[in-house]
Amino acid sequence: MAKTFLSSDVKIDGQLKSNGDIEIDGEVKGQIQAKAIKVLNSGKVHGTLTCDTLTVDGEVSGTVGANDLSISSTGIVLADVQYATLTTAKGAKLQGQIKVK
Template sequence: MLGKKKEAAYGDIDTFISHHMEIKGEIHTKGSLRLDGRVEGQIKAEGDVVLGEKGWVKGEIKAKNIIIAGNIEGNVHAENRLEIAPSGQVHGDVACDILVIEEGGILNGLARMKKMEKKEERGKEKK
């Protein structure tokens, strides 16, 4: 289970989608989102996204920081940090600066570390 302490480290949750809710379409929020329901479509958040253990997404997630404790079938783009909890499953490619996969967490896809790309670009500019 995802602890309140871990969620608090990512900031306040502005929007909560419960496990009773199913959404088909895009979700855009200027704040942070906690998702325990099902979404078919793209999720874009200027804040953080927490996909709870009962959460399921078929589509893409883009946010500042992302915690995955549920299941996503699609690509994940975290501006900063992506964390896959022990119950989390990502079936798609990920891009982030910091990647944490806890024991039991699953990443079935490619990982692209944006920090490394930034360093390589700076190295090319100096030449």
């Protein structure tokens, strides 16, 4: 399955759906649905994210539904989150309503 990459100069307002992986280094406002989503260091997402695996090195706000959520030391998640497994690095920021699936 191909990987979709949104570079730092890309701004999207809308809906993204993929059966594969999405890497975000730009800004997205809206809904994202994919097998795996990775928000890179300069990436910012505001909206609803639904995926099997979410890795956050940048910023996420809104609503998150992920089986596996990983937040790096530079990651910021300000969202209502539902997950099965959670991994956070020292320095990671997580704020919101948290529910285990």
